[in-house]
Amino acid sequence: MSQRITIHDIARELNLTTATVSRALNDHPRISTETKQLVQEKARQLKYRRNKLASSLRSGKSHTIGVIIPSAQMNFFGSVVHGIENTASSNGYSIILYQSEETTSLEKKAIETFLSARVDGILASIAKETVDYTHYVELRKRNIPLVFFDRTNEELQVPSVVIDDYRGAFLATEHLIKNGYARIAHVAGPQHIKGFRDRLSGYKDALLANNRTIVNEYIYQGNVSLESGKEAADYFLNLTAPPDAVFAVEDFTALGVIKCMKERNVKIPEDFGIIGFANENFDEHITPALSSVDQQTVQMGKEAFNLLMEIIKANDGKARVKDDTKIVLDPVLFFRESSTGKSN
Amino acid sequence: MSQRITIHDIARELNLTTATVSRALNDHPRISTETKQLVQEKARQLKYRRNKLASSLRSGKSHTIGVIIPSAQMNFFGSVVHGIENTASSNGYSIILYQSEETTSLEKKAIETFLSARVDGILASIAKETVDYTHYVELRKRNIPLVFFDRTNEELQVPSVVIDDYRGAFLATEHLIKNGYARIAHVAGPQHIKGFRDRLSGYKDALLANNRTIVNEYIYQGNVSLESGKEAADYFLNLTAPPDAVFAVEDFTALGVIKCMKERNVKIPEDFGIIGFANENFDEHITPALSSVDQQTVQMGKEAFNLLMEIIKANDGKARVKDDTKIVLDPVLFFRESSTGKSN
DNA sequence: GTGAAAGCGCTAACAC
DNA sequence: GTGTTAGCGCTTTCAC
Numbered sequence: 208m209s210q211r212i213t214i215h216d217i218a219r220e221l222n223l224t225t226a227t228v229s230r231a232l233n234d235h236p237r238i239s240t241e242t243k244q245l246v247q248e249k250a251r252q253l254k255y256r257r258n259k260l261a262s263s264l265r266s267g268k269s270h271t272i273g274v275i276i277p278s279a280q281m282n283f284f285g286s287v288v289h290g291i292e293n294t295a296s297s298n299g300y301s302i303i304l305y306q307s308e309e310t311t312s313l314e315k316k317a318i319e320t321f322l323s324a325r326v327d328g329i330l331a332s333i334a335k336e337t338v339d340y341t342h343y344v345e346l347r348k349r350n351i352p353l354v355f356f357d358r359t360n361e362e363l364q365v366p367s368v369v370i371d372d373y374r375g376a377f378l379a380t381e382h383l384i385k386n387g388y389a390r391i392a393h394v395a396g397p398q399h400i401k402g403f404r405d406r407l408s409g410y411k412d413a414l415l416a417n418n419r420t421i422v423n424e425y426i427y428q429g430n431v432s433l434e435s436g437k438e439a440a441d442y443f444l445n446l447t448a449p450p451d452a453v454f455a456v457e458d459f460t461a462l463g464v465i466k467c468m469k470e471r472n473v474k475i476p477e478d479f480g481i482i483g484f485a486n487e488n489f490d491e492h493i494t495p496a497l498s499s500v501d502q503q504t505v506q507m508g509k510e511a512f513n514l515l516m517e518i519i520k521a522n523d524g525k526a527r528v529k530d531d532t533k534i535v536l537d538p539v540l541f542f543r544e545s546s547t548g549k550s551n
Numbered sequence: 552m553s554q555r556i557t558i559h560d561i562a563r564e565l566n567l568t569t570a571t572v573s574r575a576l577n578d579h580p581r582i583s584t585e586t587k588q589l590v591q592e593k594a595r596q597l598k599y600r601r602n603k604l605a606s607s608l609r610s611g612k613s614h615t616i617g618v619i620i621p622s623a624q625m626n627f628f629g630s631v632v633h634g635i636e637n638t639a640s641s642n643g644y645s646i647i648l649y650q651s652e653e654t655t656s657l658e659k660k661a662i663e664t665f666l667s668a669r670v671d672g673i674l675a676s677i678a679k680e681t682v683d684y685t686h687y688v689e690l691r692k693r694n695i696p697l698v699f700f701d702r703t704n705e706e707l708q709v710p711s712v713v714i715d716d717y718r719g720a721f722l723a724t725e726h727l728i729k730n731g732y733a734r735i736a737h738v739a740g741p742q743h744i745k746g747f748r749d750r751l752s753g754y755k756d757a758l759l760a761n762n763r764t765i766v767n768e769y770i771y772q773g774n775v776s777l778e779s780g781k782e783a784a785d786y787f788l789n790l791t792a793p794p795d796a797v798f799a800v801e802d803f804t805a806l807g808v809i810k811c812m813k814e815r816n817v818k819i820p821e822d823f824g825i826i827g828f829a830n831e832n833f834d835e836h837i838t839p840a841l842s843s844v845d846q847q848t849v850q851m852g853k854e855a856f857n858l859l860m861e862i863i864k865a866n867d868g869k870a871r872v873k874d875d876t877k878i879v880l881d882p883v884l885f886f887r888e889s890s891t892g893k894s895n
Numbered sequence: 896g897t898g899a900a901a902g903c904g905c906t907a908a909c910a911c
Numbered sequence: 912g913t914g915t916t917a918g919c920g921c922t923t924t925c926a927c
Contacts, residue, residue: 489833
């Protein structure tokens with residue numbers, strides 16, 4: 208019912224063989240322009256539509272890639288997927304989307320499905336839960352093109368696309384310094400996650416590079432949440448020499464800090480400066496508008512797909528993209544009211 | 552390189568035919584339990600993985616569905632996709648994701664790709680730009696299972712899943728009334744879009760049902776944006792008898808209203824109440840926290856997939872799900888500070 | 896309960 | 912420049 212016209216129909220009507228028709232449709236160089244036009248015209252006329260399953264089965268290329276993200280509900284990943292799908296689509300690729308829900312088991316299931324569907328490559332952001340990477344290692348062994356984005360693992364030697372957390376943190380901290388804040392604190396994230404570790408380093412190095420000293424009590428160990436932002440702010444204000452600015456590891460944490468400051472009547476940005484990380488969509492709408500570091504999500508998706516394409520092509524030509532290829536995107540800072548400087 | 556083990560390998564090692572192996576792997580009733588176990592064990596041992604392309608080609612079922620959304624970058628759709636993928640995955644289905652970017656051309660391209668990939672069905676939310684629906688009509692003609700979610704078209708007679716905009720608007724308006732606001736205004740959206748039209752009706756009917764009169768100058772025609780919220784608020788405050796509450800067609804509009812009120816020193820919720828629509832993630836974080844109507848996005852995705860499944864199954868059994876099947880989800884209200892009531 | 900044979904629709908290798 | 916032939920890996924009659 209749904210679709211019956213095949214290249215056989217075209218071949219029959221044109222007194223050609225299916226091979227010729229197939230070649231004509233694929234714009235094969237050794238087919239005459241005349242024949243190509245005839246075939247293409249007839250195909251249009253019969254409303255022919257290539258059966259991708261058959262062609263993929265035979266050719267070994269599915270023109271499909273698998274994408275694993277923790278959850279499409281998370282802003283960040285929705286945005287990256289936007290970039291991936293866009294780029295894939297304009298390159299003639301389809302994407303199969305899977306969510307790991309931060310679990311290793313669904314991650315494995317996704318990979319199973321992808322292999323079964325004979326995808327040409329896989330783009331993945333590692334689930335939080337995952338500590339055993341054998342399913343990914345297996346992909347490398349089978350020589351299946353794989354690229355990590357955002358959530359990577361250094362030891363696995365898988366090509367990846369990330370943003371420069373260190374640099375983002377460095378610039379954010381320096382921005383606070385330049386705007387006249389004297390004692391800059393940091394609400395950190397779990398240190399076993401590389402991105403958060405890098406942000407702490409960037410913060411520290413920015414202080415040192417600007418002849419400030421690192422004050423240990425100005426570094427609060429949070430868990431990337433609104434709550435930990437509040438707690439951190441409370442802690443900071445109770446110090447004998449409280450800081451006058453905070454670089455928060457991420458925007459919800461920053462939001463927590465802002466809420467606490469408001470409750471305690473500390474004026475932002477006059478008495479206290481703050482900058483976050485992620486450039487969430489609420490940043491510009493809260494009061495005061497929150498300065499933040501944008502993670503270039505769409506660009507990340509685009510770059511990840513392009514890198515995967517490179518690997519796929521190299522694979523076809525028996526070449527090889529270096530395993531330690533790593534694209535590091537430059538974060539972009541958005542300066543808003545929350546960090547415009549101290550009043551004096 | 553990537554994958555060489557086929558049912559032939561299993562058959563050879565076990566001295567069976569591929570037919571038997573295939574049946575055993577598919578849990579065919581007429582295969583002995585013994586054989587099944589042997590085959591399944593051997594499959595595991597050889598790390599066999601079914602070639603989905605081949606099986607789909609032969610059987611005519613791909614266990615894949617196509618999903619068209621305007622953009623994965625939009626919160627709302629990311630969230631719906633979350634619901635779709637989750638449900639699909641646990642039912643053994645994969646999803647191919649396409650973004651229309653609100654254009655008809657990409658919508659058509661998506662459908663082309665889906666047909667080519669022989670998806671078992673399609674889930675779609677119509678692009679804003681689309682006024683010519685022939686590509687969707689074509690799907691109906693070919694009897695390809697199709698379900699619309701959120702953005703539907705009434706005339707097309709395609710099964711759909713939407714939320715009850717009318718009821719959401721009615722309840723939101725009534726909430727403002729119950730909390731003591733006397734003159735309730737509405738910032739409306741473009742009236743050619745059904746959802747927005749329904750919200751206006753819900754607003755009006757709630758007023759009438761509570762013995763209020765509909766005041767025409769309390770209805771501002773906006774365009775669903777922060778800007779139009781600001782403009783509306785300005786307009787309202789300049790009336791000789793300004794309203795004391797607003798039901799905004801959507802949260803960004805509500806945010807615009809709030810911003811304007813703050814600038815003009817109107818106190819929320821004491822002097823002015825406000826409730827929005829969408830339950831955006833910033834709602835609870837702005838000041839005052841914004842009351843809103845949640846659109847049940849994840850549930851919508853789940854219901855849409857389930858409805859599609861029903862149609863697919865009915866199709867197989869030559870039955871038919873009614874074309875005008877329409878699942879209407881109940882919106883859920885979130886009451887926050889912005890509408891807690893007038894001071895007296 | 897299992898086997899033999901055919902074929903889904905396409906592309907690729909080899910002819911000429 | 913086009914035809915011939917084979918086959919990707921699976922499922923599905925139809926046998927027995």
